Amino acid sequence: MRGPLAPVAGWIAAHPVIAIVAVFAVLPFVTPYTSLATQILVYGLFALGFNLLLGYAGLLSFGHAAYWGLGAYGAGIALAKLGWTSLWAALAVGMLAAGLGGALVGFFALRRRGIYFAMLTLAFAQLFYFIAFHLADLTGGDDGLRGIPQLPLGLFGLSIPLDTPLSFHYFALACAAVAVAGLQRVLRSPFGAVLAAIRENRDRAAACGYDVKQARLLSFVFSALISGLAGSLDALRLNVVPVEALFWATSGQVVIMTLLGGAGTFFGPFVGAATFLVLADRLSLVMADSWPIVIGSVFVAFVLFLPKGIWGTLIGGFHGR
């Protein structure tokens, strides 16, 4: 069944980078304040990474906060504790940490399926949380990592200040655009097709001779890299890394966002992040006590009636669920 925005979906799938850049270039002027748009961008990127695993590889991870958190701590420690001054280097370290984490967890967790796989990802995420909590000298422990400085961006010899919300927003957008472009490349490649095949029918894909293990592990690492980049950006955005970044509640949040938007679509994670964050931001103003119940109810309603999420329903089932 084709939804009302199905033609748009086709165009966006073909040009995801342009779509994301166009929307998020304008968004700061639409939202009540710029930082909300940046928050949506960063969490949307986090959800995009998670969605690679859920929507495209068909794997539900309960511990995706691990890669978000590793990215955040990687960048944060580089800048706050090691005193580095290059934002690019900090982002690279964050992504590296996240990617390594993804490789490690994937190596073990992918040996099992379904709920067992999910619980293993959760166990590893909790392990990282525990380590960050107790290695207080390095990570700040449960008080969080503070002291992440506000640095300018070094680009082609120029030093571009990022100390206003808008300038930081465009910097984050540029990074996200690169990540989306990279993801598009990956999904368009033969590897992407293999992933789709595995998602639809794992045993048949294996029977056709594809290396299922390797493909899944690679998708795990890509997913971790993207979520890690998002985490690194958030560390720069907030100038703190709270230890809650690694906690299972954060993993739960990205699941909600992805589902609200629609798994298995490019834009869905961003739509879901926007819905969740705008609701949280605005509802808490008018319903100080009761806004969490609204979000929970919205989520339940979505699972029941709109399992493809907002975006997924609008475009009429990019990938059925």
Next chain:
Amino acid sequence: MNRRTFLHSTTAAVAILGFPSVLRAQGGPLKIGFPLPLTGPFAAIAADQRRGAELAVDELNAKGGVLGRKVEVLFRDDELKPAVGAQRTKELIENQNVDFVVGGLAAHVQMAINEQTKRAGRLFISISQSDEISAKPDTSPITFHEALNPTITGRAVGGWGVQNLGKKWWMVYADYAWGKQNNAVFTEVVKKAGGTVLGSTPYPLGKPEFSAHIPRIQAARPEVLMAATPGADGVAFMKQAISFGMKKEMKILVPLHFLFAAKEGGAELFADVYGGTNFYWEVAETVPQAKKFVDAFTKKFGVPPDGYAGYGYSGILEVARGVTLAKSTDSAEVADALRENATYDHYKGKQYWRKCDNKAFQDLWLVKGRSQAKGEWGFFEIAGKVPADEKLERTCAEKGHV
């Protein structure tokens, strides 16, 4: 496009990207941002903070506001999470253009808020416990700490305890920053006074399962048990301690007592348990400013104020006082004004800001749980008072200030 147009539009673009927010309109209300955990496990204490702030705003506006402007406090739910606290602070600063921020409950959230207020150059008065927020590197000239911290509380309560309750101690504490700080301070104080710490029991925060530990503690026969068990953990710990008969064997002491925990748990739960507090409403019987505060508060809300209501009240009033003194809403000028006129007294007696670290020094009380509440809210009786004393806190040098 010709060169001139290009230069104009580029300059405009750079201006938009580069320059901070445009001049805020003078006049209009004086806005104070107030992030606090309206949802989550400490919502009851946050409600207390909020009531204190609301009373302060009412009183200020009844007198005509500050510098002729009405005071408006914008409450935001930070869910007790640092990331949310930071985001709400951004919203308050970018969207609402608040001049100042008061608030925060729990150290990690306060510090996340502080990072945002420092960057935006807005004065922040933090109103809950944290040892780090007034020390380097977290602190700043516009970061003020109104509340007590684990060092002061620990030295005051521990010092009082080792003089009045017993010399052989056992420490139970939650294994996170606040718990560990309390353990360290109490241990230091007890040893300095010639007491001994027979042992300690760290436990994972949020997992108040003590039945595995209690027999060991009882076997060691301490005279005093210090329990740094926050929130629901504290209620669980007391229940378990009672069921094992510990109250009959030793005195139990907590760093902080909360009226709402006693209300929730019932009088028997905290009966005979000693604890510190920055304010307890029965202090009104002996301190006239407190009587004024408690009467006005109870009249407005129908419930008495507890310690954190006092912080909320005092925090807002201090912002107002600073603005009035500085005759400006510029945060740096207000901060200087507060340091230069450091003494104040809003609800319980004289308080003052220490110059080097913007730390508020204040009296605190030791209270003990009554076995039966006197009236609806008389859960505690006053056991002692510890006057403000800089020896209870780390020195400026120890906190990294030169």
Next chain:
Amino acid sequence: MPDITLSALAAQLFTGLVLGGILVLLATGLSLIFGLMTVVNFAHGSFFMLGAYVGFFVLGYTKSFWVALVVAPLVVGVFGLVVERFLIRRLYGRGPDDPLLLTFGLSLVLIEAVKLIVGKLGLTLDPPAALAGAVDLGFMMFPAYRLFVLGVTAVVLLGLWLFLEKTNIGLVVRAGSRDALMVRALGIDLGRVWFLIFGLGIAMAGLAGILAGPLRGVYAEMGTEIIIEAFVVVVVGGMGSLPGAIVAGMLIGQVISLTTFFAPKLAEIVVFVVMAVVLLTRPSGLLGEAGLAE
């Protein structure tokens, strides 16, 4: 390292049994529901919490803890039936993730609803006076109420075993866990059995809740931590395996108890380490069915 006397160690082991008792009550319900319906019920912790809250109100109304102990699980179980009938049933035939996500959202809603209706402050649930004291076990004084919890757990598990082994419905449940398609092919209406089992599992969660209330206090978030531990227990024991849930529950209870004794800092993480080790060495948990996991 604390002094390791035999009596201290014995005391610790005994405490671990009681810890395990609550976990087992939760885990068996979870495992039943998963085993038969392949529904991962994330709202289990919230039903646990509801059991404590309902128990509080029934106790207030009837002044009898014993009545509350019977009524609260029933009420919560019936509520579970309503949830199954109107919410979860719609999701059968969809992917395995949907009931999981639904129950996850439902748990959030239930917690917030309770806070809105009852208030943010927790409640105090007191055990009956008869169980308020301590019992002299020789090597330690042990609170009578905790012994009671252990006793109730044992009785309930015995009843469950009898139900599954000795009744016809129990037979259908066991067969349906193994091969639902076959049972249907034999003409048996599994839908009704699923309905009943879901209610039973939820009722057990409610029972665990009212039992746990006097131990830790009653508050809206009381289910969120323990549900993770319960999931660990179910996974370690093998999803769908009742003996597994019991063995794993007792094991995890001991692991937590002994770790808090010897190395308190690690108590939080040891549970996950145990789970990871078990899952990586035995694909379907300790006693689970092969084939679901790889």
